[in-house]
Amino acid sequence: DGGITQSPKYLFRKEGQNVTLSCEQNLNHDAMYWYRQDPGQGLRLIYYSQIVNDFQKGDIAEGYSVSREKKESFPLTVTSAQKNPTAFYLCASSTHGQLEKLFFGSGTQLSVL
Amino acid sequence: DAKTTQPPSMDCAEGRAANLPCNHSTISGNEYVYWYRQIHSQGPQYIIHGLKNNETNEMASLIITEDRKSSTLILPHATLRDTAVYYCIVRVGNSGGGADGLTFGKGTHLIIQP
Numbered sequence: 001d002g003g004i005t006q007s008p009k010y011l012f013r014k015e016g017q018n019v020t021l022s023c024e025q026n027l028n029h030d031a032m033y034w035y036r037q038d039p040g041q042g043l044r045l046i047y048y049s050q051i052v053n054d055f056q057k058g059d060i061a062e063g064y065s066v067s068r069e070k071k072e073s074f075p076l077t078v079t080s081a082q083k084n085p086t087a088f089y090l091c092a093s094s095t096h097g098q099l100e101k102l103f104f105g106s107g108t109q110l111s112v113l
Numbered sequence: 114d115a116k117t118t119q120p121p122s123m124d125c126a127e128g129r130a131a132n133l134p135c136n137h138s139t140i141s142g143n144e145y146v147y148w149y150r151q152i153h154s155q156g157p158q159y160i161i162h163g164l165k166n167n168e169t170n171e172m173a174s175l176i177i178t179e180d181r182k183s184s185t186l187i188l189p190h191a192t193l194r195d196t197a198v199y200y201c202i203v204r205v206g207n208s209g210g211g212a213d214g215l216t217f218g219k220g221t222h223l224i225i226q227p
Contacts, residue, residue: 056213
């Protein structure tokens with residue numbers, strides 16, 4: 001089945017530690033996105049990528065990093081510079097220019113120990 | 114992008130039509146209205162979108178006023194599984210870019226009562 005897969009479902013980070021969230025899609029989509037969601041809030045854009053080897057900062061990129069070495073994969077690293085990383089992280093993908101077909105993964109809940 | 118205003122929460126009885134309003138008084142001529150919904154602890158799901166005309170699909174209907182300053186999402190026969198947060202988003206359509214995705218506000222928390 002085609003879709004977008006995020007892993008792990010739950011992740012715990014220790015102080016000063018970098019952690020990486022995985023996002024893989026087999027929809028042959030060009031564009032991929034990372035959003036952060038805090039309780040009771042909307043989604044805020046962290047990073048997005050339109051093509052392989054290219055990505056752009058979103059509204060809240062500080063403390064995060066990404067890579068796009070393959071069309072199918074768009075991992076997000078939460079670095080130790082992100083002082084408040086506890087949140088629900090959502091990855092999405094779309095065919096370039098077709099916003100109505102934004103497909104989301106099931107999310108990763110990151111918590112700080 | 115035009116800003117949208119939605120009520121924070123709404124209740125609806127199971128089996129009845131759920132009508133979710135959205136105000137977007139500053140919408141531009143080339144901006145579409147998109148609706149997504151997010152069931153608890155899942156990613157948002159596309160529902161429907163439109164520019165000027167009313168739209169209907171297997172999930173819902175979208176009614177856009179003639180002046181385009183507001184719209185209503187209609188779930189014709191709400192079920193308990195329709196309990197979710199519903200997001201109304203206004204954005205330039207396919208030909209106008211959109212490479213940086215969609216902006217999701219707080220939406221409306223729709224609760225379907227048995």
